[in-house]
Amino acid sequence: MSAQDVIRELRTLAALTSTPEGAQRLAWGPVWREARAWFAGQARELGIEGRTDSAGNTWYTLPGASSETVIIGGHLDSVPNGGWLDGTLGVIAGLGALRMFKDRQPPVTISVVDWADEEGARFGRSLLGSSAASGSLRVDDVRGLVDKQGTSLPDALRENGIDLDRMLDAHAELKKMQVRGYLELHIEQGPVLESIHKSTGVVLGTFG
Secondary structure, three states: HHHHHHHHHHHHHHHHHHEEEEOOOOOOHHHHHHHHHHHHHHHHHOOOOOOOOOEEEEEEEEEEEEEEEEEEEEOOOOOOOOOOOOOOOHHHHHHHHHHHOOOOOOOOOEEEOOOOOOOOOOOOOOOOHHHHHHHHOOOOHHHHEEEEEEOHHHHHHHHHOOHHHHOHHHHHHHHOOEEEEEEEOOOOOOOHHHOOOOOOOOOOOOOO
């Protein structure tokens, strides 16, 4: 699996779920579900079935020689007219890592996660799935959220098989994993690397 293969799959996903203005994968909507179905199909070709947790995050796991797990994260949802690399780079690169090890057991378990509603573009609350998994989501704070069409967040979740009042169960599910580390490949949201003519940087922490 090469970097060129990752770029090719990113372009394929963009072609499936974008207009000329950009990506249109608003969380919990039909285009987002189409993107998730496409990604699940790619993983299924590797013999890996996805597992959706109580918060709507979907996990694709390749067992390793050790049950210690390295999580590779990202998200398929987008803002309206979103960038073709934002969020998707992380999960597609993770898929590439799964491909690299599909014929040989990795030393640790690899789990690729597509965080649900990371952008928060539809209901105005970002990091929804990941905050539930981390245990920091306050359910009552989001219960009354409504999108521009008048659909409530609980109804949108229900349409996708998720119960708002059970979302924090994802935290207990995550705690059962022996997490050794977390990686997320992401575009830089600023001009620093470009200004110093560097293609890659390593971020050890962030705010939010």
